[in-house]
Amino acid sequence: MALLDDVIDASGGLARWNSLNRFTLHLSVSGTLFSSAGHAREFKDVTAEGSTRTQSIRFTGITGGEHSGCFQPDAITIESLDGAVLRTWPNPSLAFPDASSPALADELHLVFFCGVAIWNYLTIPFLLAHPDVVVEELAPWHEGTETWRRMRAQFPPHLITLAPEQTFYFDANALQRRTDHDLFGMKVTHHSWAHDSFSGIVVPTLRRVQTLQPDGNAIAKPVLMDVEIFDAVFE
Template identity: 30%
Template sequence: MNDLLHEVLSAHGGLERWRSATTVHGRVRTGGLLIRTRVPGNRMADYRITVDVQQSRTVLDPFPRDGRRGVFEDGTARIENDGGEVISSRENARAPFFGPSGLRRNFRWDALDAAYFAGYAMWNYLTAPYLLTRDDVEVSEGKRWQESGQTWRRLHAHFSPRTPTHSPRQTFYFDEEGLLRRHDYVAEVVGRWARAAHYSTDHVHADGFVFPTRRWVRPIGPGNRPLPLPTLVSLQLSDLRVEF
């Protein structure tokens, strides 16, 4: 295993503990320009989340309204009622974001679009850095990076098409304690131009793991520096717990 990846896994709970975990639960409050414009009414303002650690599955509850929940699972998005009955579903939910069907999605997402985006993204966020140990992810250490008066170490990750994620190539930044501070990617379902710097702070301990609870996303400008505005997505996580 890459030495830096081993260090950051230890800082976030340790590889063996991650391997034994089954689900992460929490509460999420979401805002930002992207959510306000693509998801009318901000149906993601406040919801409970359950993420499977060992497979790509996320449940958002309630979503898009009380009595319904959004489910992302292995590339499929669906809306269920509280009893688990499927109300609507979409196989290969990523494909409609591209080509002619993607034109409408440049302005507005339906509930299945939003469930897909939030589902795969939150699965990525809440399983990182364990996500980087998957067999279909290649990692290498990059040059150190200076920001905010600190020196951060960087891991470059190359994801295969089998992993539902933002883009094939991403970069993760870790501070001197090995904690995740920044994550760069292209949010391809938003647009191939959507280069984003995703920041993480306010790390907390939960059942032997460490998670950042305050997150925000800014566009990347010249010199790989974030632009001061707008905040594309903001996330506030709470009530985190892990099951085994």
């Protein structure tokens, strides 16, 4: 697909991406999804180390720097800084069982959600070239005075994502600027901007998640999630 080729080239190219195995991020994550669950500062100023090839991330410095949290599709763990496993959640799912409390109230759920979100943020758009991901170009979208190209993607069950179907928006430079999908019974949009190049890979360093109005525009408040990447290294 021409759009996918343009997008991948703008983000550093598939050859460069395929030469890499790991990433390390210094970032902060916040928003009402976190504060309403009692975790306003849980993911402030943390390090995320992950694989570009498999779905795996370790967050160091959560819980005020006291713990680490590890995400893999088959298990979530909370660990002490010396690696001792304190809690574990086998075979996790975004369909969290207790609807009476905030979705991210349990720290294991929080690590799972952030692991899925950050891993997908870092691997998109290259993940869209996966042979089991089905993509199609949609009609353009007018965002203010700009025209953004759009792509719908359907993800297979073996790839853990925030939603099995998502719509991605790309600006005139073929950089990702927005993503729409369902989340916790809401329709949400992720806006991304402030792109920077790290080790030859172009990454949006700022992201904001908000709920969507029926007309496709974002509702300003509340801000469900803010992500700021301070630095990134790919190797």
